[in-house]
Amino acid sequence: MVARLRADGFHVAMLTCDNHRTAATLATQAGITDVHAELLPEDKSTLIRRLRESAPTAMIGDGVNDATALATADVGIAIGAMGSDVVIETADVALMGEDLRHLPQTLAPPPGAPGGAAR
Numbered sequence: 001m002v003a004r005l006r007a008d009g010f011h012v013a014m015l016t017c018d019n020h021r022t023a024a025t026l027a028t029q030a031g032i033t034d035v036h037a038e039l040l041p042e043d044k045s046t047l048i049r050r051l052r053e054s055a056p057t058a059m060i061g062d063g064v065n066d067a068t069a070l071a072t073a074d075v076g077i078a079i080g081a082m083g084s085d086v087v088i089e090t091a092d093v094a095l096m097g098e099d100l101r102h103l104p105q106t107l108a109p110p111p112g113a114p115g116g117a118a119r
Contacts, residue, residue, distance in 0.1 A: 002031040004104045011055070015044045017065055044069035058107070061087060062098070077106070 002012050013034035016023050023037035036047055044059075045068045051057045052074065059066065059073035062080045067090045070076030078091035080098040088094050095106065 001101045001103060005107075008104060008107070010107070013051070015039055015047055015059075015069065017041075041065045041068050045072045048072040060100070060103070061091075063087060077103075 014027050014032045015036045020037040027035045048069050056074040058075040059069045060077045064084050067086045070090045076091040078087045078094040
């Protein structure tokens, strides 16, 4: 999924409250090289603001600790939409499941439309 997002022109980064070791392990398994670990919710928002200076951003989150960053991003995407009400209400898009393999399709433009989600 990460490779497909990259092939479609997206930059993929991990922003997590997990410790560096756990984050690095998960990122390696997912093919993510830009990893930011041990972040507080406000750290995620600050980083999203910084990323927005160079390109539009989308933030994907599943918990209360992601709500502020979801609101800060150009597009906030809640996954596992059966979760926290604040995350669902903050996000622009709520995906019912947790299977991120559908994300490239979600971000793709409709047939015949130019562009799609910002790259």
